[in-house]
Amino acid sequence: MKAFLLYRDSDPAQADLPLPPNAPELINDLALNPVIEAMADGDEFLRDVALRTVMASMSAPDDIIYRQQILVDCLEHPGTVRKLYGLAVEAVEAEKKIYRSIFNNYPEAVLGRSIESLNALMAVLRHLRRLAADALQDFTSPGMRRFFTMITDELSDEYFDAVDIHLRRLKFRGGVEISAGLGTANEGAGYRLRRSAAIPGGRLERLLRQWFVPDRSALSFQIPDRDEGGYRALSTLRDRGLNLAANALAQADDHIVDFFKALRNELGFYVACLNLRERLEAAGAPLCLPKPEAYEAGTGPVCSARELGDPSLALAGTTVTGNDLPADGKTMVIITGANQGGKSTFLRAVGLAQLMMQAGMFVCADYFSSTPCDGLHTHFKREEDASLTSGKLEEELARMNTITDRLTSSSIVLFNESFAATNEREGSDIARDVILALTERGVRVFFVTHLFDLAHSLFTQGLPDALFLQAERREDGQRTYKLQQGEPTATSYGKDLYLRIFANQHGPAAPGTAEERRAADPPPITTGTQRTL
Numbered sequence: 001m002k003a004f005l006l007y008r009d010s011d012p013a014q015a016d017l018p019l020p021p022n023a024p025e026l027i028n029d030l031a032l033n034p035v036i037e038a039m040a041d042g043d044e045f046l047r048d049v050a051l052r053t054v055m056a057s058m059s060a061p062d063d064i065i066y067r068q069q070i071l072v073d074c075l076e077h078p079g080t081v082r083k084l085y086g087l088a089v090e091a092v093e094a095e096k097k098i099y100r101s102i103f104n105n106y107p108e109a110v111l112g113r114s115i116e117s118l119n120a121l122m123a124v125l126r127h128l129r130r131l132a133a134d135a136l137q138d139f140t141s142p143g144m145r146r147f148f149t150m151i152t153d154e155l156s157d158e159y160f161d162a163v164d165i166h167l168r169r170l171k172f173r174g175g176v177e178i179s180a181g182l183g184t185a186n187e188g189a190g191y192r193l194r195r196s197a198a199i200p201g202g203r204l205e206r207l208l209r210q211w212f213v214p215d216r217s218a219l220s221f222q223i224p225d226r227d228e229g230g231y232r233a234l235s236t237l238r239d240r241g242l243n244l245a246a247n248a249l250a251q252a253d254d255h256i257v258d259f260f261k262a263l264r265n266e267l268g269f270y271v272a273c274l275n276l277r278e279r280l281e282a283a284g285a286p287l288c289l290p291k292p293e294a295y296e297a298g299t300g301p302v303c304s305a306r307e308l309g310d311p312s313l314a315l316a317g318t319t320v321t322g323n324d325l326p327a328d329g330k331t332m333v334i335i336t337g338a339n340q341g342g343k344s345t346f347l348r349a350v351g352l353a354q355l356m357m358q359a360g361m362f363v364c365a366d367y368f369s370s371t372p373c374d375g376l377h378t379h380f381k382r383e384e385d386a387s388l389t390s391g392k393l394e395e396e397l398a399r400m401n402t403i404t405d406r407l408t409s410s411s412i413v414l415f416n417e418s419f420a421a422t423n424e425r426e427g428s429d430i431a432r433d434v435i436l437a438l439t440e441r442g443v444r445v446f447f448v449t450h451l452f453d454l455a456h457s458l459f460t461q462g463l464p465d466a467l468f469l470q471a472e473r474r475e476d477g478q479r480t481y482k483l484q485q486g487e488p489t490a491t492s493y494g495k496d497l498y499l500r501i502f503a504n505q506h507g508p509a510a511p512g513t514a515e516e517r518r519a520a521d522p523p524p525i526t527t528g529t530q531r532t533l
Helices: 023-029 033-040 044-055 061-076 078-097 107-135 142-154 157-169 203-212 228-282 311-315 343-358 392-406 424-440 452-460 494-506 514-519
Strands: 177-182 188-194 303-308 323-326 332-337 367-370 376-380 412-416 444-448 466-473 479-485
Touching: 023 343, 023 376, 033 044, 033 228, 033 311, 044 228, 044 343, 061 078, 061 142, 061 228, 078 107, 078 228, 107 142, 107 157, 107 228, 177 228, 188 228, 228 311, 303 343, 311 343, 323 343, 323 479, 332 343, 332 452, 343 367, 343 376, 343 412, 343 444, 343 479, 376 392, 424 444, 424 452, 452 466
Parallel strands: 332 444, 332 466, 376 412, 412 444
Antiparallel strands: 177 188, 303 323, 303 367, 466 479
8 A cells, every 4th residue: 555645656765755965055045944843843753754855846847736735635624634644653653562572583473473563553544444434525636535545445344354354363372284295304395374274163162172072183292291392393393384474464564564654754744734834824924835837948937926935034933024026937036235135035935935835835925936946056155164274265166066066957046145255346257157157058046146246237238037136225224125126226235234233332323314314425435346335
């Protein structure tokens, strides 16, 4: 039996979902940990399942939609899904409680353990069948209906009755009947377990018949009470006869346990999504089911959003300001504007939305659609190298080289203040060459920068596949954390931050309007192309 609740045609084990090589960078740069912790809700197993599933992005829209449909069912029937997950956990934990020892691997011990385990698993399977029969009419997604139909069809009353009969027989309360032939040197060979004929009557009558009416149809002998060697030989013969049955029963037990482990993994992801939905709704964050769009050669990639926000901020209790992203057909999005105006937050929101969409999840927005990518990469600014083995620019270029080796024409790269470790002209030249080279190959680029020379030179080229956004700033210096389309400006309004931080040290701000204060400011510092700091 296979659940197929994460993928349409496969059910990989948890270990088969390895983290991508850039997982640490994605987790750190996109602030993914708060989202994963909310999904886990304190459960370490759910944390691992959530992280691996989110990172194992799907790139086919049909596969994403298949999982989304199951997620919608889970969101509409959270109680049933949590019960199903609880049953899977119960089955796995019940199997773990059965005593196992490396010293008890002989056939009779294996047979006894398997019978004990299967009896416990049969009780859970019966409960699972009842849940599936009740839920079949309420769930509408193809994945969940296929799962429930499989459970109700394969786990019939006849199946449970047959299993019960076999498990009772395999306890061999009336003894073990084994056949064998003679092999080399008259040693026993071809040991086979035989089905014993049923003895009529009740238990007491069967015992009396065995004790007082011995079967004379076959030769027999008895081992003396103190013949330890005889008992060891008899035990060896018994194990040879039970070996095939013990192996078959152990395999059946492993098969059912593996089914419940896979079910726990797959349902665990949806339970984690339920946990996240509860936290985000409590924080008042907007949620929507994103729309994965296939790439079309004539129109290019799709990326569009309304009121897109950062779920990590919402989980931290911070008010989330949503932004629109009209980037359909665009492979280059350049984001400039005021310092601390929400640019980096918006970049993280885009990355998280893309990851969550490709995991089949909801996203923090009123609307989001995008073309799935083959790989999401981040190139964010880093602190100085504490080991002093390389300069900051050298370190940035080395990371860019690593990213380039992993890119395909369907990748997305998020840049945050990259190549700003040198002067503006050199940093702009490097960034411009990187951006144009990537977009020419079809790679989608989102670039947050304060390099005016870079942003302005790209804007003046009139590139049809480029979108320019800038963080909004009011006349009084207040940030709205809204991004608007527009031509890049030559200032990031760094003085607003200076006045905010050092106003108390230097006395109150000078009177007059913002324009009058700017007129009294000293001339801007320039490096190469003029840029106000």
